[in-house]
Amino acid sequence: xxxxxxxxxxxxxxxxxxxxxxxxxxxxxxxxxxxxxxxxxxxxxxxxxxxxxxxxxxxxxxxxxxxxxxxxxxxxxxxxxxxxxxxxxxxxxxxxxxxxxxxxxxxxxxxxxxxxxxxxxxxxxxxxxxxxxxxxxxxxxxxxxxxxxxxxxxxxxxxxxxxxxxxxxxxxxxxxxxxxxxxxxxxxxxxxxxxxxxxxxxxxxxxxxxxxxxxxxxxxxxxxxxxxxxxxxxxxxxxxxxxxxxxxxxxxxxxxxxxxxxxxxxxxxxxxxxxxxxxxxxxxxxxxxxxxxxxxxxxxxxxxxxxxxxxxxxxxxxxxxxxxxxxxxxxxxxxxxxxxxxxxxxxxxxxxxxxxxxxxxxxxxxxxxxxxxxxxxxxxxxxxxxxxxxxxxxxxxxxxxxxxxxxxxxxxxxxxxxxxxxxxxxxxxxxxxxxxxxxxxxxxxxxxxxxxxxxxxxxxxxxxxxxxxxxxxxxxxxxxxxxxxxxxxxxxxxxxxxxxxxxxxxxxxxxxxxxxxxxxxxxxxxxxxxx
Amino acid sequence: xxxxxxxxxxxxxxxxxxxxxxxxxxxxxxxxxxxxxxxxxxxxxxxxxxxxxxxxxxxxxxxxxxxxxxxxxxxxxxxxxxxxxxxxxxxxxxxxxxxxxxxxxxxxxxxxxxxxxxxxxxxxxxxxxxxxxxxxxxxxxxxxxxxxxxxxxxxxxxxxxxxxxxxxxxxxxxxxxxxxxxxxxxxxxxxxxxxxxxxxxxxxxxxxxxxxxxxxxxxxxxxxxxxxxxxxxxxxxxxxxxxxxxxxxxxxxxxxxxxxxxxxxxxxxxxxxxxxxxxxxxxxxxxxxxxxxxxxxxxxxxxxxxxxxxxxxxx
Numbered sequence: 001x002x003x004x005x006x007x008x009x010x011x012x013x014x015x016x017x018x019x020x021x022x023x024x025x026x027x028x029x030x031x032x033x034x035x036x037x038x039x040x041x042x043x044x045x046x047x048x049x050x051x052x053x054x055x056x057x058x059x060x061x062x063x064x065x066x067x068x069x070x071x072x073x074x075x076x077x078x079x080x081x082x083x084x085x086x087x088x089x090x091x092x093x094x095x096x097x098x099x100x101x102x103x104x105x106x107x108x109x110x111x112x113x114x115x116x117x118x119x120x121x122x123x124x125x126x127x128x129x130x131x132x133x134x135x136x137x138x139x140x141x142x143x144x145x146x147x148x149x150x151x152x153x154x155x156x157x158x159x160x161x162x163x164x165x166x167x168x169x170x171x172x173x174x175x176x177x178x179x180x181x182x183x184x185x186x187x188x189x190x191x192x193x194x195x196x197x198x199x200x201x202x203x204x205x206x207x208x209x210x211x212x213x214x215x216x217x218x219x220x221x222x223x224x225x226x227x228x229x230x231x232x233x234x235x236x237x238x239x240x241x242x243x244x245x246x247x248x249x250x251x252x253x254x255x256x257x258x259x260x261x262x263x264x265x266x267x268x269x270x271x272x273x274x275x276x277x278x279x280x281x282x283x284x285x286x287x288x289x290x291x292x293x294x295x296x297x298x299x300x301x302x303x304x305x306x307x308x309x310x311x312x313x314x315x316x317x318x319x320x321x322x323x324x325x326x327x328x329x330x331x332x333x334x335x336x337x338x339x340x341x342x343x344x345x346x347x348x349x350x351x352x353x354x355x356x357x358x359x360x361x362x363x364x365x366x367x368x369x370x371x372x373x374x375x376x377x378x379x380x381x382x383x384x385x386x387x388x389x390x391x392x393x394x395x396x397x398x399x400x401x402x403x404x405x406x407x408x409x410x411x412x413x414x415x416x417x418x419x420x421x422x423x424x425x426x427x428x429x430x431x432x433x434x435x436x437x438x439x440x441x442x443x444x445x446x447x448x449x450x451x452x453x454x455x456x457x458x459x460x461x462x463x464x465x466x467x468x469x470x471x472x473x474x475x476x477x478x479x480x481x482x483x484x485x486x487x488x489x490x491x492x493x494x495x496x497x498x499x500x501x502x503x504x505x506x507x508x509x510x511x512x513x514x515x516x517x518x519x520x521x522x523x524x525x526x527x528x529x530x531x
Numbered sequence: 532x533x534x535x536x537x538x539x540x541x542x543x544x545x546x547x548x549x550x551x552x553x554x555x556x557x558x559x560x561x562x563x564x565x566x567x568x569x570x571x572x573x574x575x576x577x578x579x580x581x582x583x584x585x586x587x588x589x590x591x592x593x594x595x596x597x598x599x600x601x602x603x604x605x606x607x608x609x610x611x612x613x614x615x616x617x618x619x620x621x622x623x624x625x626x627x628x629x630x631x632x633x634x635x636x637x638x639x640x641x642x643x644x645x646x647x648x649x650x651x652x653x654x655x656x657x658x659x660x661x662x663x664x665x666x667x668x669x670x671x672x673x674x675x676x677x678x679x680x681x682x683x684x685x686x687x688x689x690x691x692x693x694x695x696x697x698x699x700x701x702x703x704x705x706x707x708x709x710x711x712x713x714x715x716x717x718x719x720x721x722x723x724x725x726x727x728x729x730x731x732x733x734x735x736x737x738x739x740x741x742x743x744x745x746x747x748x749x750x751x752x753x754x755x756x757x758x759x760x761x762x763x764x765x766x767x768x769x770x771x772x773x774x775x776x777x778x779x780x781x782x783x784x785x786x787x788x789x790x791x792x793x794x795x796x797x798x799x800x801x802x803x804x805x806x807x808x809x810x811x812x813x814x815x816x817x818x819x820x821x822x823x824x825x826x827x828x829x830x831x832x833x834x835x836x837x838x839x840x841x842x843x844x845x846x
Contacts, residue, residue: 039803041569041615133584134569135577189617204616204623205803206795230697232793236682237695241793244689246697266689411563413570448577 026223026510026528035238036229037251039205042133042188045176046124049136051429051519054173055252056208056229058522059222060107061176061193064098064117064155065167069523072275072515074433075332076164076472079171083112083194093162093470100153104217106179107198114149119180121147121157132184137431139440139447140169143467162468164475165436172432173520196222196525205231216525223528235259243267248505248529253277253518255501257315263503271511272503274318276330277518278433281310281387283493284416284424284451291372292422296360298490301423302345303357304398310390311496320497321346323483324438327497330515332433335480343487357398366399375405378425379412387495388425416451426451426492433516435479439463443491454491507531532836539832543825550821554814555598564590565614565808588614601814611811615804620811624797624819631789631796635781637716642723643774647767649724650731654739655758665728672725677784681718681791688714698794711794719788723777730773734766741765768839775831779824 040052045061048054064084067074081087084098104112122128125141144166145158157166169175182192191199194217197210208229212222230247232238239259241247243266253275255263263270285292285301292298311319320327323343328334340346345353358367366372376392378384385406392402402423407415415421430438441447444463445455459482466478487493502513507530514521566584585591589600604611610620653665688695696710738744739762747761785798797816804812836842 041807042617131580131583134580138577185617202616203795204613205800230793234790234793237685237791237793240685240689240695241697244694246694408563411567414563414567 028223030529031226032224033247034229034249035232035247037254038233039231043191044188047132047134054519055522058173059197059524060191060199061195063175065171067171067520070512094159095156097156104194107192112194113152114155116180117155118147118149120178164470165434168432168434174431222525248508250503252502253500257318260501269506270503272501273513274499274501275513275515276499278326278516279429280497281495282426284426286419286422294364296364300357300360300398302490302493303353304395306350318499322497323487326516333479354397361399371399371401373401374422376402376423377405377421380406431519436467554817610815613812614809615807620815627797627800633712634716638720641717641720642727646724646727647731650728653732654735669725669728672721677719678787678791684718715788715792719784731770734769738762738766775827778827
């Protein structure tokens with residue numbers, strides 16, 4: 001058997017934890033009623049790329065490890081064991097071994113074993129005969145060679161090179177363990193998990209119902225008898241339902257800042273929190289074709305942005321300015337303020353920035369008498385359209401006359417993929433606040449989500465360097481350097497990082513909204529209602 | 532009459548065939564399909580995965596083959612599978628039909644039971660304050676968008692009674708059932724009631740000026756008998772035509788109303804299915820709606836003959 005030499009930071013954290021006694025002061029009983037913002041395409045978390053799937057189905061599953069559900073900021077320090085009792089890194093940092101719990105059963109009564117772990121990750125890595133319809137997070141495991149098992153209760157991830165971030169990726173709400181004996185098709189319609197709640201039914205456009213798992217391996221949990229999600233795509237109707245007390249909680253991180261005022265005025269007892277959701281609004285620039293193949297014009301564009309104005313108009317000041325990584329204090333990897341402000345376009349003097357931008361435009365042959373006419377493409381959804389309109393207004397000041405080109409969702413990706421745009425207004429959500437997830441997915445050469453096709457081999461080397469770095473402080477410095485360079489290269493100018501609200505009735509207890517991801521905090525096993 | 536009915540039925544089949552071709556082609560002319568949407572949402576495209584999924588869903592077949600597969604299935608009662616839920620389309624569509632049927636039926640009932648009497652009253656009292664008031668109300672009905680009216684009703688409901696009618700498939704009380712169906716039906720039927728009222732009014736005004744009405748009055752018939760027995764019976768023909776057309780147009784209003792009141796009927800389902808390019812659902816639902824519209828028109832035509840003995844459908 002392979003010798004496991006060293007326990008990682010996470011394992012040390014585990015040792016410091018008291019023996020888990022699961023049931024606390026909560027009262028048992030009651031159905032938590034939540035509205036859902038839309039009808040998710042399926043019930044299979046692994047095949048989804050929206051938290052519309054995570055919110056209702058995360059309570060059905062468990063991960064190997066999970067971010068502490070009551071600490072808002074996800075980090076390596078908040079990793080907790082779930083299906084894994086413990087984990088350990090090998091001395092070379094290339095093998096991550098999990099010891100699994102022996103008392104866990106799937107909702108259909110079959111025992112959970114290491115074979116399920118292997119099956120799940122083989123499928124995610126595309127190495128299984130069973131295939132997902134879509135597999136959006138396959139690239140998360142690019143550095144994993146394979147998953148091997150040692151008996152029924154030990155599984156190891158064998159890596160090509162050290163990747164400390166792997167544990168964080170495994171702790172995401174996007175990374176549940178699936179049962180081997182249930183097909184992907186069945187998991188899309190009738191998911192079977194090991195989690196605190198069992199799936200009851202999913203009526204598209206109508207409702208999703210979960211019921212308490214009485215055999216949950218965390219004895220005494222869950223407190224709730226069930227969770228019912230009523231699908232209400234119309235935001236006004238949904239909010240009115242919450243105000244009138246017909247729902248116990250709003251859909252997480254879906255209440256906009258202006259709407260929050262209405263909720264607070266009409267339901268003054270409601271508990272509301274506003275947190276960053278790690279979704280950045282950014283500009284995708286087609287640098288393969290004129291005019292944005294000209295670096296001067298791209299730089300002028302970055303200099304023309306008045307980020308504070310965006311935030312004031314859309315969020316009444318409650319959003320954050322930053323680079324690729326989520327800004328501090330919620331974000332773990334954000335550049336220091338002074339470093340950020342040294343990037344062209346981030347300085348506080350907007351007039352001066354724009355003056356410089358106009359000079360660059362004039363150098364490129366444009367000016368007061370010769371404006372550059374372009375289209376700004378974006379999806380036909382308010383959160384995309386609204387900032388696009390503000391952007392159009394702002395770039396007028398640098399001789400760019402832009403026209404809004406709204407694109408139906410079905411056409412958006414094909415359009416972007418064939419580079420049929422000049423500028424696009426885009427939103428990028430990050431499931432895990434970790435540079436590995438963000439950098440490789442959005443900026444590495446050849447990545448499918450690297451919409452702009454930005455490719456810088458030098459930066460790519462830095463991606464790998466930071467990814468392997470085990471010293472957090474050293475890794476942070478590398479990440480800052482990369483992020484700064486990405487902004488200076490105008491790879492995908494970040495306009496702002498949004499914040500959104502969540503409200504619940506005062507009798508709902510133990511809800512924590514994560515502050516650096518909106519994908520990971522919905523297990524709901526110890527949520528209870530004081531009614 | 533029999534020959535007319537047979538001819539109309541044959542024409543209905545031709546119309547439905549034409550509609551099936553139009554729906555099918557239009558859906559595929561619109562750029563993007565379910566696979567594009569799924570992969571767009573995932574933001575990750577492996578061309579091989581995409582091609583596999585297109586093949587699995589039958590989207591890689593020639594369009595003519597796809598059409599005949601659909602029609603062939605339809606004739607055998609096989610509506611295919613929803614691309615999104617992966618359940619049989621019939622299983623997805625059937626439970627939603629009664630919900631929308633109840634809503635549409637109530638809306639039409641509301642429209643006729645409010646629109647016709649108010650139209651008669653308005654015509655009989657032409658030029659009075661009552662007439663002006665009713666005309667203003669009917670104009671508002673025509674001008675208010677139903678989504679706005681629906682939201683106003685919901686807001687009023689929350690503000691006045693602290694609750695709002697959220698759909699429940701098994702209402703426990705009559706009051707709950709009333710709130711679930713009747714309130715949205717009134718919201719969607721308001722526009723239709725206004726239109727019915729205006730048509731009834733103008734039709735009544737025309738009839739009330741006819742010689743035979745004057746004769747009926749001269750013979751000493753009561754005002755009620757003149758208005759409702761002699762005049763309304765003859766004025767109702769264009770009203771029936773309008774109600775028939777409104778029944779067809781109602782689906783448009785229901786999309787909005789079902790969305791605002793969160794009712795899981797076929798109208799909202801159709802919009803969602805369109806958003807996902809869920810062809811089996813969209814095709815079959817539109818065909819179902821087309822059948823309802825074509826059949827309603829057929830019934831309206833037959834009603835003409837039943838109501839007005841002067842109308843005869845010859846061979």
